[in-house]
Amino acid sequence: MDIATISLILLVGMLVLLAIGMPLGFASGFLAVVVMVLKFGPDLLFSSFGTGPLNILAQRLYGITTNYVLISVPLFIFMATLLERSNIARDMYSSLNLWLSRTRGGIAVVTAIMAIVMAAMSGIIGGEVVLLGLIALPQMLRLGYNQDLAIGTICASGSLGTMIPPSIVLIFYGLITETSIHALFKAAFVPGFILAGLYIVYILIRTRLNPEQAPLPEPSPDDMTGSQKARLGLTLLTMVAAAAAALLVVRWVFLHTLGSFDEETALVDTGSLVVCLALIAVGVGNALFVVGKDATREAWERGKGLVAPLAVVFVVLGSIYGGITGITEAAGLGSVAVLLLIALRGEFSMTLLREALMRTWKSTGTIIWVTFGATALAGAYTIAGGPTYVANLIVGADMATMGVLAVMMIIFLFLGAFMDWTGIVLLVMPVFLPIVKKLPVEELGLFGSLDVAFVSVWFGILFCVNMQVSFLSPPFGPAAFYLKSVAPPHITLPDIFRGFLPFIGIQLFVLLLVLLFPEITMLLR
Amino acid sequence: MVEHEVTGWLDRITLLISRVAMWLPAFVVAIIFYEVFVRYVLGAPTLWVNEMSLWVGGVIYLTAGLYALQQRSHIRIFILYDMAPKWLRQTFDLLSLACVCIFAFAVVWGGFGEAKAKLLRWETFGTAWDPPIPATIKPLILLTLVLLALQSISNLIHDWNRDPVSHDPADDLDLPTHLDMSAGSSDRGGPKPN
Numbered sequence: 114m115d116i117a118t119i120s121l122i123l124l125v126g127m128l129v130l131l132a133i134g135m136p137l138g139f140a141s142g143f144l145a146v147v148v149m150v151l152k153f154g155p156d157l158l159f160s161s162f163g164t165g166p167l168n169i170l171a172q173r174l175y176g177i178t179t180n181y182v183l184i185s186v187p188l189f190i191f192m193a194t195l196l197e198r199s200n201i202a203r204d205m206y207s208s209l210n211l212w213l214s215r216t217r218g219g220i221a222v223v224t225a226i227m228a229i230v231m232a233a234m235s236g237i238i239g240g241e242v243v244l245l246g247l248i249a250l251p252q253m254l255r256l257g258y259n260q261d262l263a264i265g266t267i268c269a270s271g272s273l274g275t276m277i278p279p280s281i282v283l284i285f286y287g288l289i290t291e292t293s294i295h296a297l298f299k300a301a302f303v304p305g306f307i308l309a310g311l312y313i314v315y316i317l318i319r320t321r322l323n324p325e326q327a328p329l330p331e332p333s334p335d336d337m338t339g340s341q342k343a344r345l346g347l348t349l350l351t352m353v354a355a356a357a358a359a360l361l362v363v364r365w366v367f368l369h370t371l372g373s374f375d376e377e378t379a380l381v382d383t384g385s386l387v388v389c390l391a392l393i394a395v396g397v398g399n400a401l402f403v404v405g406k407d408a409t410r411e412a413w414e415r416g417k418g419l420v421a422p423l424a425v426v427f428v429v430l431g432s433i434y435g436g437i438t439g440i441t442e443a444a445g446l447g448s449v450a451v452l453l454l455i456a457l458r459g460e461f462s463m464t465l466l467r468e469a470l471m472r473t474w475k476s477t478g479t480i481i482w483v484t485f486g487a488t489a490l491a492g493a494y495t496i497a498g499g500p501t502y503v504a505n506l507i508v509g510a511d512m513a514t515m516g517v518l519a520v521m522m523i524i525f526l527f528l529g530a531f532m533d534w535t536g537i538v539l540l541v542m543p544v545f546l547p548i549v550k551k552l553p554v555e556e557l558g559l560f561g562s563l564d565v566a567f568v569s570v571w572f573g574i575l576f577c578v579n580m581q582v583s584f585l586s587p588p589f590g591p592a593a594f595y596l597k598s599v600a601p602p603h604i605t606l607p608d609i610f611r612g613f614l615p616f617i618g619i620q621l622f623v624l625l626l627v628l629l630f631p632e633i634t635m636l637l638r
Numbered sequence: 639m640v641e642h643e644v645t646g647w648l649d650r651i652t653l654l655i656s657r658v659a660m661w662l663p664a665f666v667v668a669i670i671f672y673e674v675f676v677r678y679v680l681g682a683p684t685l686w687v688n689e690m691s692l693w694v695g696g697v698i699y700l701t702a703g704l705y706a707l708q709q710r711s712h713i714r715i716f717i718l719y720d721m722a723p724k725w726l727r728q729t730f731d732l733l734s735l736a737c738v739c740i741f742a743f744a745v746v747w748g749g750f751g752e753a754k755a756k757l758l759r760w761e762t763f764g765t766a767w768d769p770p771i772p773a774t775i776k777p778l779i780l781l782t783l784v785l786l787a788l789q790s791i792s793n794l795i796h797d798w799n800r801d802p803v804s805h806d807p808a809d810d811l812d813l814p815t816h817l818d819m820s821a822g823s824s825d826r827g828g829p830k831p832n
Contacts, residue, residue: 187698474656
């Protein structure tokens with residue numbers, strides 16, 4: 114049978130199977146079998162047991178099973194579930210509050226910052242929205258914040274987990290399209306923080322234009338003055354820097370006494386050792402002689418809630434960007450760091466570990482089996498010549514380059530309103546990316562130029578921003594449902610979606626920005 | 639975490655496997671930590687950690703899918719399904735079941751020869767530490783698919799006369815109910831038991 118008919122049957126079959134509520138992974142798997150039968154005919158397939166072209170299905174499953182980066186998925190899920198079960202996030206919230214509560218719109222900004230830090234720790238949304246909904250929403254509503262502003266802030270910034278590295282969406286994109294996940298993480302850094310920064314800027318502008326939307330809390334004697342904030346903040350910074358430097362020095366001394374010093378893995382040369390020692394001197398000197406012991410203790414008391422999460426961020430992102438470990442190892446180290454923090458805080462119990470593992474287990478099974486089905490389908494469809502066919506179809510349609518991209522963005526946004534991102538990346542990407550790669554590279558984006566080797570990375574970031582919109586877009590934006598499950602009963606789903614509108618506008622603006630200025634994704638590399 | 643109830647004897651087997659296998663991610667975390675520790679602190683990386691996590695990872699993905707199926711947590715779209723009358727939903731379920739079984743059947747049909755050969759040859763991964771990943775994971779893929787098909791049948795038998803439940807994306811989130819929320823205020827709705 115020719116590939117045009119097969120493609121049509123595949124499309125209709127997928128729509129029908131999804132409509133009747135079949136699990137996505139198994140629907141893809143079944144359609145993979147259908148494609149094989151249509152391509153090779155039933156006789157060829159079922160004539161001899163145990164061999165034949167159908168073996169491609171098992172081979173594809175085996176191929177993805179032995180992919181080293183995929184192990185980072187259960188590990189990141191594990192880390193996120195541990196974080197959800199500890200009070201680390203709540204302490205970070207209280208700490209940030211001390212510093213920002215006297216600013217107009219301060220609690221909304223605190224919420225956004227907290228979400229950004231949590232996004233930089235793990236790459237999953239869901240837990241973040243729920244946590245923010247439990248911690249920040251009651252506070253904002255009690256203070257008389259505008260409900261739409263509060264809801265929009267929580268859900269939009271709570272969804273950043275899959276935009277700011279490490280991001281599970283980018284991990285899957287990289288796996289499916291065989292793009293370097295390292296490169297994706299580097300590329301996502303700038304757009305991710307532009308998006309997050311715009312949320313904060315928006316909150317600040319909106320609350321200054323309408324001060325009644327964000328009333329200030331009653332002043333309390335505990336509030337810090339501006340100069341006090343600066344002094345304590347600087348003290349805290351020097352303390353953290355000195356501690357980090359001390360760690361490196363201890364390691365240097367340890368390696369030298371052990372005699373196993375190796376320039377490759379040492380991380381410290383003599384020059385930076387001097388810098389480290391200087392940092393320690395500044396830290397200790399500041400604490401003892403400049404501000405005094407009491408102020409140092411106070412700075413620590415007010416800032417310690419922030420230090421722990423930032424340490425986890427440092428472990429995860431530092432290992433990835435610093436080139437110390439790969440993504441999988443960074444996920445493993447992050448989990449250890451969170452476990453360690455939980456233990457230090459005295460929250461650890463076997464029940465907590467067991468519950469977190471059970472939760473991880475269920476989420477892993479859910480997400481990975483979608484991948485399995487899709488990889489089988491992609492394998493079958495490729496053998497049948499599908500991607501080439503679709504690519505020729507679109508390239509032959511004689512559309513302007515940016516027109517093709519615009520159509521793709523609209524398809525992503527539309528699918529995103531109804532489907533989970535896993536399904537979109539796994540089913541649509543194997544078809545879309547080859548097309549994008551065939552487009553003339555100099556016509557991609559309106560301003561600036563894109564490297565040929567960078568096209569798939571750039572497209573991955575575009576996809577990632579699209580999925581940010583999908584978390585918020587009605588009727589099935591998951592963030593709304595996550596928040597609904599913890600919000601006061603009088604807040605209805607339409608209320609929640611109404612709060613999203615300005616934030617969806619910001620997301621679309623960033624999408625346009627990345628689309629028109631592809632160079633944004635190439636700033637770090 | 640609130641688990642789906644046990645429905646049928648096959649669920650007991652699935653849960654038994656899961657109770658043991660769910661500790662595997664923690665095991666992977668532990669060996670990765672060990673690897674990074676000996677590499678950067680002692681300057682002596684291991685040979686086996688990478689390949690061991692690859693091997694264990696395979697077991698994790700396959701068996702976790704079985705558990706997710708028993709928990710009815712695989713990703714589905716419920717828009718039309720929830721609107722359909724009961725007889726139509728039952729027809730949908732039967733169709734789905736048939737598709738799952740055909741998928742499992744086809745994978746086993748095509749892959750049996752290779753899996754059997756690799757198991758009998760005890761084929762190894764061909765790397766430094768050389769674990770028997772092909773010899774174990776290939777047969778495990780086929781075995782898992784058979785179990786998945788059986789579990790689907792078992793699920794359908796027990797869900798056949800069930801009344802429809804409401805579905806929304808938050809169903810799959812279990813909320814951290816034990817969190818100390820003293821910083822919050824009293825006008826909070828409170829997490830609903832999920």
